[in-house]
Amino acid sequence: MKREVINIIKIGGKTIDHEEKLDRFLNSFSRVPGQKILIHGGGILANQIGEKMGVVTKFHEGRRITNAETLELVTMVYGGLINKKIVAKLQSQNVNAIGLSGADANLLTAEKRVVKTIDYGFAGDIQKVNNDLLQNLLSQNLTPVICPITHDGKGQLLNTNGDTIAMTIACALQSQFEVNLWLCFDKKGVLLDIKDEESIIPQLNPSTYAELLSKSLIHEGMKPKLENAFRALESGVSKIRIGSADDIDLAIANEKTGTLICA
């Protein structure tokens, strides 16, 4: 039996930071046929607003360290400003978008990350995806627009990486859907040489990835994204691509852009 296709698309900061880029992406996204879910990150906007407010954010290996002040900041910026702006823009393009955090309707339950060497503060590791809710919303032709905020079910909001949310939702839905997962960022794909924008690796499987890793040819900042991609692959997600958010509709139509993650 042919299962229904769902496109799960994650966009990052660089797409969100520029109004024009975001508009172009949302325009493209609105043309993606069938069921779809958008997950967005935050980008420099949270940092800029944080600076104005005097909130200083620390990072460790590209991951934000979330103290109480930073959690309030990202809840405001991701859950409020960015999420509602995206939803309103999509509504104007006939996409019946509904903005959600992980707390809303108990979409994503997470656990505060256990402190090992680094205390990530209010960082949440996802424990459970509310599959029934997602399927229910999708069956009503709603398009979930998900911000990277989760909760622990005990009243605490948590900050969770957007790529990880996209991956986890892809894994959760893959038993019911043929899932296409798109992890978009500001490059056209995983680059062999970070200084050469055209050095896109067309496909990566676990062994070629391991090989590149062993030769230190994978940029540090790419590792979390690739780890998420390979975890989705292991869970049976049909198609996973890492690439640019530009012209996502064309990418979905011909599927020959970016880096394909395959077995």
Next chain:
Amino acid sequence: MKREVINIIKIGGKTIDHEEKLDRFLNSFSRVPGQKILIHGGGILANQIGEKMGVVTKFHEGRRITNAETLELVTMVYGGLINKKIVAKLQSQNVNAIGLSGADANLLTAEKRVVKTIDYGFAGDIQKVNNDLLQNLLSQNLTPVICPITHDGKGQLLNTNGDTIAMTIACALQSQFEVNLWLCFDKKGVLLDIKDEESIIPQLNPSTYAELLSKSLIHEGMKPKLENAFRALESGVSKIRIGSADDIDLAIANEKTGTLICA
């Protein structure tokens, strides 16, 4: 045929501004039986964060004048920080809350207020409530938690008074439900003497209200709230009360608190 009861409760800034007060209210709210909707305002939190960010907000007759900067501020604070905090807290108390702005799933379409003498900026006057959506969510035992942000359907978010949202939703649902509308604030009811907290007017009908108005016995700040209450009355909303957010579950049980708005 006996229709199902729904309690629509609006809380204002004073309840939100104090963590302890908010917790007590949400605790109380979680015990309200049956279907329910919570609408929240913003309070001084938006002003405080605005101050930190250097955003100056102007008011006219208690209503915020929303320029572009202020709109971003309230979208962040109302739609993000306050809304998600409330949702997470309710989730921890077994209320399956879902936070929504008017843009989400096209819940509330509004029109940018036409400039007469005062330019309210990005202030939205509600045109349409998405009744089907609300009924659908309620039928799934979800509790909508609505922030005072609407949209115009053309991509523009707008700022709308929370009391007005509560009233409009009450009116929209009154044909399907027996609606109890609670407009809560920091007083125990409409006061005859603003300096005497115990001078609660037990009930007001259009003619007693007109009489008090003519004698200038209605405080300026109370007028918008009362106008909303009387508009709900005209639309056939079953019960409307103006009173304190404290112990709302007990208030709903005995219905003898605050000011009853009646025909």
